[in-house]
Amino acid sequence: MEFRHTSVLYEEIIENLKIKPEGIYVDGTLGGGGHSAGICKRLSPEGTLIGIDRDIDALHAAEKNLQQYNCKKHFVQENYENVKEVLKQLGVEKIDGAVLDLGVSSFQLDNPDRGFSYMNDGSLDMRMNAEDPLTAWKIVNEWEQDEIAEIIKNYGEERWATRIAQFIAERRRQEPIQTTYELVDIIKAAIPASARREGPHPAKRTFQAIRIAVNDELGQLERAVDRFIDVLGSGGRLCIITFHSLEDRIVKEAYRRRLDPCTCPKEFPVCACGKKADVKKVSGKPIIPDKQEIEVNPRARSAKLRVIEKR
Numbered sequence: 001m002e003f004r005h006t007s008v009l010y011e012e013i014i015e016n017l018k019i020k021p022e023g024i025y026v027d028g029t030l031g032g033g034g035h036s037a038g039i040c041k042r043l044s045p046e047g048t049l050i051g052i053d054r055d056i057d058a059l060h061a062a063e064k065n066l067q068q069y070n071c072k073k074h075f076v077q078e079n080y081e082n083v084k085e086v087l088k089q090l091g092v093e094k095i096d097g098a099v100l101d102l103g104v105s106s107f108q109l110d111n112p113d114r115g116f117s118y119m120n121d122g123s124l125d126m127r128m129n130a131e132d133p134l135t136a137w138k139i140v141n142e143w144e145q146d147e148i149a150e151i152i153k154n155y156g157e158e159r160w161a162t163r164i165a166q167f168i169a170e171r172r173r174q175e176p177i178q179t180t181y182e183l184v185d186i187i188k189a190a191i192p193a194s195a196r197r198e199g200p201h202p203a204k205r206t207f208q209a210i211r212i213a214v215n216d217e218l219g220q221l222e223r224a225v226d227r228f229i230d231v232l233g234s235g236g237r238l239c240i241i242t243f244h245s246l247e248d249r250i251v252k253e254a255y256r257r258r259l260d261p262c263t264c265p266k267e268f269p270v271c272a273c274g275k276k277a278d279v280k281k282v283s284g285k286p287i288i289p290d291k292q293e294i295e296v297n298p299r300a301r302s303a304k305l306r307v308i309e310k311r
Contacts, residue, residue: 008300044071055129083228100221149164166190229279242304279309
């Protein structure tokens with residue numbers, strides 16, 4: 001399959017990065033290179049793009065899609081949380097900006113072999129990096145029922161988590177659950193018909209939860225935000241696009257801690273710890289897609305962009 005992905009909030013990302021022609025920029029979730037193309041267009045031959053992705057198919061596709069641009073380019077298969085190690089290997093101390101688009105690419109969703117989508121029948125995989133040991137199959141067939149219920153509740157915010165986990169456990173006692181459609185049928189059976197008629201697809205939250213667990217998405221994000229801010233040079237900006245409340249909460253809280261790092265008790269009349277903010281807020285509320293973008297790309301409807309700038 002061709003690696004395609006419609007970049008969400010493309011214009012807003014490019015505008016907020018304030019790209020310098022000779023600057024160094026990191027795309028930590030490279031995908032097919034959509035946002036990176038906008039960066040590369042604005043870089044001179046002395047400028048540098050560093051593209052990071054866990055998915056080797058994404059890296060190959062991006063390298064092909066970005067070959068027309070004359071800036072310096074580095075493509076690295078790695079988790080974006082390891083940005084400091086990536087930069088050290090490349091001999092880079094500070095960068096002028098970075099973007100993280102936390103959405104799953106259209107290629108990954110639409111490729112049945114990857115097992116990300118409840119809309120396509122495929123194997124229970126869901127790995128961003130095909131070399132990682134943990135798969136959706138292992139979670140569904142080998143994890144304890146209580147563990148499955150916990151991730152569906154916490155990562156999927158699914159009210160029927162306990163019941164879904166129970167139905168999964170009952171089904172796998174008969175034989176292993178092999179495909180995405182098998183899992184979808186189990187989820188549908190677990191959720192009462194009245195609840196299935198409301199809201200999104202009944203399997204959406206459970207599939208989100210299992211994907212997050214397989215790829216440690218929330219843990220990676222929690223560790224990554226401060227690391228990206230640390231490597232920004234003065235005036236450098238970090239742009240992060242989230243797609244659900246769990247991600248957005250992590251980014252919002254991480255930004256808040258950097259904006260107000262004081263650890264003194266609230267009753268202290270003046271700060272005694274001496275910790276000062278090393279960032280400044282770019283916009284108060286998150287930036288969201290307009291109606292036109294959502295009409296063209298419905299997957300953008302839940303996107304939120306938060307931007308912070310290094311002092």
